[in-house]
Amino acid sequence: MGDQNLSRLVSPRSVAVLGASDNPQSIGGRAVRNLLEFSAYAGGVYLVNPAREIVAGRRSWPDIESLPEIPDLVVVAVPAAAAVAALERCGQLGVRFAVLFTSGFGEGGGEGREYADRLLKIVESTGMRILGPNCPGLCNINQRIGFTFSPSFRNDLSAGPVGLATQGGGLGRNIMQSMDRGVGIGLWASTGNELDLQVADFIHYMAGKEDIRVIVALLEGIKDGPRFMRAARYAARIGKPVVAFKLGHSDYGRRAAQSHTASLTGSADINSAVFRQLGVVEVDDIDELIDTAWLLSRGLPNQMKPKIAVYCSSGGTAALAADAIGLAGIELAQFSAPTSEILGCNLPAYAAIANPVDTTTAVLKDMSIIDRTLIAVCNDPEVSLVLYPMALDYGDVTEATVRSIIKVNSESRVPIIPVWMSDRQGPGYQLLAASGLPPIRSIGKAVKAIKRWIDYGSWQKEGKREFMPKMLSAPEFVIEDAPSVMGEFQAKRWLRHSGIEIPRCEIAASPEAAISIASKLGYPVVAKVVGEDILHKSDVGGVRLGLASDCDLENAWNEIHANVQSSLPETHIDGILIEAMAPSGGLEMLIGLSRDPVMGLIITCGLGGVYVEVFKDVSRRMLPVDYEQASAMLKELRCYPLLTGMRGQPRRDIAALCHLLVKVSDFAVEHLNSLSEMDLNPVWVGREGQGAYPLDAVIVGWGLDARAAPLACRDGEN
Amino acid sequence: MGDQNLSRLVSPRSVAVLGASDNPQSIGGRAVRNLLEFSAYAGGVYLVNPAREIVAGRRSWPDIESLPEIPDLVVVAVPAAAAVAALERCGQLGVRFAVLFTSGFGEGGGEGREYADRLLKIVESTGMRILGPNCPGLCNINQRIGFTFSPSFRNDLSAGPVGLATQGGGLGRNIMQSMDRGVGIGLWASTGNELDLQVADFIHYMAGKEDIRVIVALLEGIKDGPRFMRAARYAARIGKPVVAFKLGHSDYGRRAAQSHTASLTGSADINSAVFRQLGVVEVDDIDELIDTAWLLSRGLPNQMKPKIAVYCSSGGTAALAADAIGLAGIELAQFSAPTSEILGCNLPAYAAIANPVDTTTAVLKDMSIIDRTLIAVCNDPEVSLVLYPMALDYGDVTEATVRSIIKVNSESRVPIIPVWMSDRQGPGYQLLAASGLPPIRSIGKAVKAIKRWIDYGSWQKEGKREFMPKMLSAPEFVIEDAPSVMGEFQAKRWLRHSGIEIPRCEIAASPEAAISIASKLGYPVVAKVVGEDILHKSDVGGVRLGLASDCDLENAWNEIHANVQSSLPETHIDGILIEAMAPSGGLEMLIGLSRDPVMGLIITCGLGGVYVEVFKDVSRRMLPVDYEQASAMLKELRCYPLLTGMRGQPRRDIAALCHLLVKVSDFAVEHLNSLSEMDLNPVWVGREGQGAYPLDAVIVGWGLDARAAPLACRDGEN
Incomplete structure (x- = not known):
């Protein structure tokens, strides 16, 4: 389904209208009128209606099989059951494209779902591409051709350099009516339920068309992240701007979009980060699409x-x-x-x-x-x-x-x-x-x-320049199982095994063992509870910092056990992690990975510790990131001056933090299909030359046990 | 000038037009036409033009003295020199109001400035109030009366519940044209250069008018902060919403506004804080004025x-x-x-x-x-x-x-x-x-x-409920002298003298004295350079924290001297401040005072240390603040969860911080005319019960030397 040559859909040599009608109020009647009266279409038109001999003063054909030629396109204005049956025959006959106005394909569940499956089978087995269902169709304004039942088609005929792809029809028509303000729109495709063709496909198509100078996309959701990314990258390579507005910035919006076109919407923040990286110009409201697109169309x-x-x-x-x-x-x-x-x-x-x-x-x-x-x-x-x-x-x-x-x-x-x-x-x-x-x-x-x-x-x-050489971050598989969580100790050992430096540490099973480990590491040390069920160690009093002596350590051992047992009486404590303490005065940053359902695995960097939840000062990228991209990520942060040094603060080891970002990216790429989330917070960043390394780590993913096993703690392995 | 009874301006019993003309393109001709043809004015109209016997088919009077009665209002459409002379006579005769269209009163300097001074003298000596100069006048739409030369008056006559006060005419007319969208505007005053009457005066007046349900104010600057505050408070007491848009959010905007109406614009942040506290509804663009005002006018x-x-x-x-x-x-x-x-x-x-x-x-x-x-x-x-x-x-x-x-x-x-x-x-x-x-x-x-x-x-x-009982924060005097700066030691002693707790500290003149002071305070201590020219102690390496022993302290002494002498070779070091060090783990906040040229002294609180410059997470209030207001200030901060405790962090001593804010407010009120700025940053906030106190302090103001003298350091006074 990677073929974005939609020329014969946008400008077919011939077209058949299934459900052609003389009733000006019916879908079929309107479609015929728009094509015959309000379009300047020079190709062959076949009106198909088995119940009529004449429609709109022309010969009416009983079915698709009786036409003198196989049309490039069928426009379908018959109910769902009949539409599916007709399209199956069209596919077999070699019709290349269908525009399917009809609703009732799974928005409400039931037999609609079954119809939708049959349509998908047609697409897969015959290569016929379907626009819709549940859409008002396609308006090729630059050639003045309308494959649409919209009664507004006749009013919105100002040709121009803007190409438009939307899911819904109402908001799409809103944008078309900017023609009253002097905007010219060359092509509008409304993709409806996106059973086959998606907004992304039209971005891809319009990127290659000379008469389109700017592409406007209105998205309720993105069905296929990788497909969208490929389209956006293609447009970027050609140098054609894509201006986009995507719903789903709030829970209300996500829910409403989902109920309208069954669209999956991932995180708005991640979506915006991906847009920015791909050069897709994101706007905040629908009216800003045209303001921005028109300015870009002027070829500044x-x-x-x-x-x-x-x-x-x-x-x-x-x-x-x-x-x-x-x-x-x-x-x-x-x-x-x-x-x-x-x-x-x-x-x-x-x-x-x-x-x-x-x-x-x-x-x-x-x-x-x-x-x-x-x-x-x-x-x-x-x-x-x-x-x-x-x-x-x-x-x-x-x-x-x-x-x-x-x-x-x-x-x-x-x-x-x-x-x-x-x-x-x-x-x-x-x-x-x-x-x-x-x-x-x-x-x-x-x-x-x-x-x-x-x-x-x-x-x-x-x-x-930041462009990824490969597209790695898109989800390549559908995840069915719930992921499992790997706690700090296992996660750190896996990271160390993968070449990511972490503080020296070891698990102690007794106070005596703890003191022996501390003597190897050198005081001060940190003590942290280890237990499968204990995710938020700090919240249950399971962490003690700055332990400077055997006595401190023994007290900490007892306090941690008492705290955890009082907070989580049922839990099992596997031991206490004894770790060399990072020098004081480090800056706390964070590095994370998260898997967006649409955009895939995304890497995040930002101010860490308690500040992340307060200020949410983070930057994000698709994978992989190289040193230059890592550096750009840091420069985007509001807290960047804290890294470069301000008001008597020292300059931090930015190079080490960039290298760490690259290593985490490499790690993520290597284990792309195993990782759901990773949280390195805080990442300690010292002064120049002191390095940067994670003080805490949690990894969420699939099949982690198998990965962790060979790395299980062996006594004295530090 | 506190009398806001503008009834006889808005609805005079009689009016004289100076410079009445038959020329439909002249200012005087347009004003006559708007009043006679397009208004429904029932009061007496006297057209004054010494060169004509008849104007607009009516008797023309040679001068104001010859009229059969003293009109409530004169509308002035003659050049500046003649206007001033006529208004001097009007004032003496007891005319109560003047609308002055004419430009050339000091926007360009020169003799215009002199004319402006003469106008001010009329206002002061006779009580006549002047609208303008350099304004299109006043449109009383609810009674359909126009004292304006605008050729658009006839087109914008939809009465309604919105009252409008703007400085400039162009943007005011923009808002008037929202009538085409169905908005009704009862009264529009354009105040131009605001030589006498200001937007604030019309807010005050309209607050008391029953036919006005919502007041819209468009401000290029605010000439008189206290007057604006009084008007806004009056409207708030009556329960009439004021919706405002004020220019001056950027340097470009401030400069352009200043050159247009010679308006002084203070800090946009402070302005917004004052608006918020007074219940003035601030919007971000001119079109949002009407959207918001109309919604509020519906009496929800x-x-x-x-x-x-x-x-x-x-x-x-x-x-x-x-x-x-x-x-x-x-x-x-x-x-x-x-x-x-x-x-x-x-x-x-x-x-x-x-x-x-x-x-x-x-x-x-x-x-x-x-x-x-x-x-x-x-x-x-x-x-x-x-x-x-x-x-x-x-x-x-x-x-x-x-x-x-x-x-x-x-x-x-x-x-x-x-x-x-x-x-x-x-x-x-x-x-x-x-x-x-x-x-x-x-x-x-x-x-x-x-x-x-x-x-x-x-x-x-x-x-x-937060309403101030008194209005203290407005500047009561014009400041001519440059303020002086009081460094940390003097500032802290003054604060302590005023009942604000600070860490124990003393100045040492020698390493031996430093060690002796430290032994009194107990280690660890902090050492900070003291010198009149040294404002940013950290930037020159003049601060050493966490000194735990005599040896540490002696090293710090030498380092600080070396650092400061290398950074500022010319400077004189008065000594080293030795201070008890705050326990580790405190949260760094800040409390500040700043004097806005329009709104006066404002108190600020926020996240301190290096974060203030990165995240600018602050809240502001007019003075004074009580405990409840202090608490509300903290709750507005994004970092408030850091005070209440989150993710294993301790809850902070919020009560102590609120008390400190109140004490700083009291201090500011007591020294209202001496203070220009005060910066307590960081303010250390401990766990509950540990208190909150400033670790550093700078005070900028007038006459500080005199205040500081009796508090100068005396040996052993700790």
């Missing part, structure tokens, strides 16, 4: 630190825009002397001629001022983009302003981004929409879009 | 944890809304059995009848389903508000949906909040606007507004 040059200009005719608006820009960490350009001179000559003395430019309402009297000054701002060598917010709609005057914007934009080396802030949408707004300069609706949204454009540029320059 | 009951319902006809939209709601930490209602039964009976089997409700497109065929099921959702006892997002515009069908929404809303106990997500604004949108149910434009913005409504309710139940 990639610059590392682009600077922008603000130009408007209201001081408050200039201040509002400057404020939002500063807050987003974006830089305003500093105008060169020639720019300032042109602004100074043409604008009144009380205007603001530095960036942001406030022309004041002087332009209301002489609109030609805009033509002369706006182009100067566009031509300034430091300016990469001009934001033009319009706070209010003056009617005619604003329309004239818009004419200037359109004219200057067409002459300008850099794009002008108009922002229409008013709820009044008079002729100026309509003119922007008609001229292919869709306005953004608020300064906040505009600045967010600009920030994403800048971040995407940085990713192209820097993040892209 | 205050509930501590209101639960909401989502109702729509698209599964993706339902999931999107549920996701945003979950992410905002808002609760979805759980429907009672009767609600579920009605939904189950009326909706198809494949609909989602739990919250969020997805009717599916079944409603397209039978719109009466909405009437029957939406009212059931509204009537559910757990539901406080129903969010109705509409993803797309189906034309007629959507218009019919809107009819249902309007009908059910009128019958419902709880409000329905429509969200119009599409860029297509067909008849359904227009119908919502016309029916006084202004739609919000995205789910994200709607959820933000709902969150603010919930937060405002919580504040009314809880935050309001």
Whole structure:
């Protein structure tokens, strides 16, 4: 199912409509009308309806077998049972694609599930690809072809460079209606239940199409993580931006998405980390998809630190825009002397001629001022983009302003981004929409879009280098068994066996043995309870630090036994782990692995100890990570200054921490199918040259007993 | 200037227009037209123009002295010099209010500054109040009276319960144009340069007006902090919500605002903290003002944890809304059995009848389903508000949906909040606007507004109790001199003198003295360099901790001297502070004071040590704070779980920390006019019963030498 050549689905040489009808309210009737009346389709159309001789004034065919040719595509508007039977025959005949509007395939369970299984069998055995079921179909706007029953098809026909793939139809149509703001959308596929074709497949397909410059994806869930990753990587290689919004940031959202399209949604944090790594531009709300995509579609040059200009005719608006820009960490350009001179000559003395430019309402009297000054701002060598917010709609005057914007934009080396802030949408707004300069609706949204454009540029320059040579982190198998937990001692020995340095340690079965071990390690030591059922050692008083003498150690032995027995009376204590204590003054970080149901095994690094739960300051990557990626992970952390040293704090052994991350990554790759989770917290990070190593470790996974056995503790093996 | 009775400004019995003109393009001509043609003003109107006998078909008067009565208000549309002269005469004659459109009063410096001073003198000597200069005036929409030259006045005449005060005219007009979305705005004052009347004065005035239910304030800066605080407190006491957006979150924004209206903007963080404490509802972008204000204007009951319902006809939209709601930490209602039964009976089997409700497109065929099921959702006892997002515009069908929404809303106990997500604004949108149910434009913005409504309710139940009995934190004087800095030793002694416990300490002038002091304090001790020029002791290697013996201490003495002399060769070392060392394992917090140029002295508490700069986890209050407020400050911190104890960490002495906060507040109140900043960082917080005290202290202020002198170190005074 790796073939992403969907050309004959998007632009088939011929198509048959099963369930073609004259009833304008029926699904089949609407589909026929959209194809015959509102499309400009030049291929062969076969209407199939065994109960009619004529449909829509054309010959109606009784079944697929009687057609004079095998169509590339069948569009299916018949109930589930009939649809399955017909598609089985289509598959056998060699039809390549089907668009299946029909619902009732497993969203509600029962026989729908059985139908869905039969459809999957068709896909597997014949190679026919199915779009749907439970979807409004496909709109190939750039060729004006609609394989859809949507009554809105006729209204949303503005061709353009944006490619759109969504699961649901309602939100997809919401995006299509941004055409009223001047956006052009070349292709929209709604994948519905994603029984076969997924949003990922259309990302893959559109990445290779010249008429699509930016891909917009709206995801309720991701059915197949690896497939999505491959598609995103393919688009990234070609250099085509993918802008995505994925539901499932909260439990409410995950539950609702699951009940709508039965989509599995993994962790939102992990999803965002994967998106970021793959260069997928993630947005926070559906309206931001188009704002961002349209900006990216304008083909701006990639610059590392682009600077922008603000130009408007209201001081408050200039201040509002400057404020939002500063807050987003974006830089305003500093105008060169020639720019300032042109602004100074043409604008009144009380205007603001530095960036942001406030022309004041002087332009209301002489609109030609805009033509002369706006182009100067566009031509300034430091300016990469001009934001033009319009706070209010003056009617005619604003329309004239818009004419200037359109004219200057067409002459300008850099794009002008108009922002229409008013709820009044008079002729100026309509003119922007008609001229292919869709306005953004608020300064906040505009600045967010600009920030994403800048971040995407940085990713192209820097993040892209981080690209994984292989795709290892996707789950390659379905996990049925519950994983088991490997406690600290076993986990540490396995890590050490795999070349990851841990503090020297040994299990003691008696106070005497503990003292003997401590004398080998040298005081101070740490004592930690070991027991199969004891997961949170600290919580039950099972840990004692900084033991400096035989006496301390003996007391600790007794306290730990007393504490654990009082907290967990039923538990068995296997012994006490005696460990060399890390020098004081180390920084506590953490390194973790977690298995996302969609994205697979992910590595995490962050501030450890108790702070992880308070500040959640972590960065994540797909596997594997190399030294450079490990270094980039650390730089993303808010706590990075604690590693580099600040306010009299020492610089930490960052190199050792990076090496440890790489070793953990290697370990994870080696045991990819055994690991579910791993938690090294805290990871002690010393001063430069002192190293970095885990002080605690828990591993969760499958078949761990077998791995641990040969590493079981042998006396004196330290 | 404390009199906020602006009735005769907003609704004068008579008004004179200075600079009345027949030229429809002039400021005076537009003002006359707005008043005579587009207003429904019943009071006396006197047009004043010495060059004309007739203006706008009425008698024109040569000057203010010749009028048959003294008008309540003069509207001034003449250039600056003439305006000042006329206003001086108006003030002497007893005119109570002036609206001054004219620019050129000090925005550009020069003689404008002089004019401004003369205006201020009029205000002071005659009591006449001035709106402006440099403003578009005042629109009393509820009585349909415009004292404004704006050509848009005639288009923005939808009366309503929102009161609006802005500085600038452009952004104010932007908000006025939300009338096109169905919003009604009763009064708009644009205060321009705020030479006399400020946004705060209109907040104060509108708080007392029955026809205004919610006040919207847009601030480029706040000229007079105490005046703003008094106005906000007055509104809070009356129970009238104030929704505010203040520029100045970034340096760019502060600079641009300053150049526009010469507004001083203090720290955005401090501003937000003051807003929160006063119950002012702060928003993040201008469009959120109206979304939030309109929701608050609907007079929803205050509930501590209101639960909401989502109702729509698209599964993706339902999931999107549920996701945003979950992410905002808002609760979805759980429907009672009767609600579920009605939904189950009326909706198809494949609909989602739990919250969020997805009717599916079944409603397209039978719109009466909405009437029957939406009212059931509204009537559910757990539901406080129903969010109705509409993803797309189906034309007629959507218009019919809107009819249902309007009908059910009128019958419902709880409000329905429509969200119009599409860029297509067909008849359904227009119908919502016309029916006084202004739609919000995205789910994200709607959820933000709902969150603010919930937060405002919580504040009314809880935050309001925190109200200060007195207003102490506002700056009572203009500070001209630069403040001086008091180092750790002097600062600590002053604090101790004021009843704030600090670790025992003494300055040593020689290694022998240090050892003698340490023997009194008991090891371990801390050694810190003392020197007037040495502000960042750690940065220059001037601090040694955990000195456990005479030998350690002597080494530390030498190291500190060597370090400091190598870092700061020119500096003088006054001695070494020897201090009892706090027990290990304490949590490092901070307590600070800072003087905001607008809001005055503010107290801050947060996670201290190196973490403050990394995570900026702090909470702030105006002075004074009592024990309950101190406790609330701690609960706001993200790091609060570190105080209450988590993951085997001990519970900290929260009571001692609260007491310390109260003592610092008392100290600040006592020395209000001397203090500019104070930094207690770290504040050591022990386990329960161990106390909390500052380990380091810096005080910045005025006249500190005099305060410190009597507390200078005397040998053996510990």
